[in-house]
Amino acid sequence: MKILIVGYGRMGREVEQVLVRRGHEIVGRVDEKPGVGDAPRPSPEMLKNADAAIEFSLPEGVEGNAAVYAAAGLSAVVGTTGWKDAEPRVRALVEKSGIGFVTGSNFSIGAHIFFALVGEAARLIDPFEDYDALLMEIHHNQKKDSPSGTALTAAERVLAGLSRKKRIATERLDRRIAPDELHVVSARVGTVPGTHTLLVDSAADSIEVVHTARSRSGFALGAVLAAEWIAGKKGFYDVRDFIADKFSKGS
Numbered sequence: 001m002k003i004l005i006v007g008y009g010r011m012g013r014e015v016e017q018v019l020v021r022r023g024h025e026i027v028g029r030v031d032e033k034p035g036v037g038d039a040p041r042p043s044p045e046m047l048k049n050a051d052a053a054i055e056f057s058l059p060e061g062v063e064g065n066a067a068v069y070a071a072a073g074l075s076a077v078v079g080t081t082g083w084k085d086a087e088p089r090v091r092a093l094v095e096k097s098g099i100g101f102v103t104g105s106n107f108s109i110g111a112h113i114f115f116a117l118v119g120e121a122a123r124l125i126d127p128f129e130d131y132d133a134l135l136m137e138i139h140h141n142q143k144k145d146s147p148s149g150t151a152l153t154a155a156e157r158v159l160a161g162l163s164r165k166k167r168i169a170t171e172r173l174d175r176r177i178a179p180d181e182l183h184v185v186s187a188r189v190g191t192v193p194g195t196h197t198l199l200v201d202s203a204a205d206s207i208e209v210v211h212t213a214r215s216r217s218g219f220a221l222g223a224v225l226a227a228e229w230i231a232g233k234k235g236f237y238d239v240r241d242f243i244a245d246k247f248s249k250g251s
């Protein structure tokens with residue numbers, strides 16, 4: 001495919017490497033920062049030649065860029081996070097123009113496999129009261145939020161599958177944990193890109209489901225696979241629609 005990269009920062013460069021590895025052609029690297037990439041805005045030529053755009057920019061740019069894709073009839077994968085307020089307007093633009101558009105806060109295929117395994121583990125231990133569950137996450141010491149979004153999504157999957165857990169406890173506990181609370185613990189150290197563990201524990205044994213991110217390349221691979229998937233489709237999709245479609249084809 002011929003791909004337009006929009007936002008040539010850390011993720012844009014990861015996407016470029018995956019595109020090259022998978023034999024795609026790059027028609028342009030757009031970045032609003034002067035001197036970064038090929039151009040500050042997509043040229044008519046880039047828009048005409050591209051089969052899809054992959055965007056990892058910053059939130060302020062998403063709505064304007066979506067209008068450009070819509071006008072050019074160009075489908076797009078947008079990994080940029082933090083533009084929830086603009087989503088209804090972007091959705092309307094996409095639906096009116098008939099382009100395909102996939103977005104979501106986590107394009108990592110491995111993380112989605114982890115979510116599915118966590119949900120299944122929770123469902124399997126549901127009938128067995130002896131088994132308790134805990135979620136742990138470790139990230140580098142520059143991360144500003146806790147728990148991570150990935151840990152919260154995994155926690156939602158546990159709550160959905162394990163009827164004796166009703167709520168998440170993320171704070172430090174100066175008391176016994178209530179049986180209906182799922183403890184989600186966060187630790188910060190060094191440069192860890194992100195490790196998430198579901199620990200299932202009983203008096204007899206314990207089981208761990210662990211997702212260990214090595215780099216940002218997992219997000220880039222997911223975005224490129226989503227661009228391959230959106231070709232020929234119309235409409236506004238969440239990355240979960242893309243993953244669910246892939247999972248259903250794999251089984």
Ligand SMILES: NC(=O)c1ccc[n+]([C@@H]2O[C@H](COP(=O)([O-])OP(=O)(O)OC[C@H]3O[C@@H](n4cnc5c(N)ncnc54)[C@H](O)[C@@H]3O)[C@@H](O)[C@H]2O)c1
Pocket residue numbers: 006007008009010011012030031032033036040056057058059060061062065078079080081082104105106107108216219
């Ligand atoms: N969905 C996911 O799986 C996933 C994974 C990682 C990062 N992200 C998100 O992707 C975004 C980018 O992350 P990053 O680490 O590459 O950031 P970054 O700061 O390294 O790169 C962003 C680049 O986008 C450029 N940019 C800003 N506005 C633009 C516009 N209107 N048009 C074109 N370029 C523009 C900036 O100049 C910068 O070079 C963030 O929102 C981040 O949260 C999402």
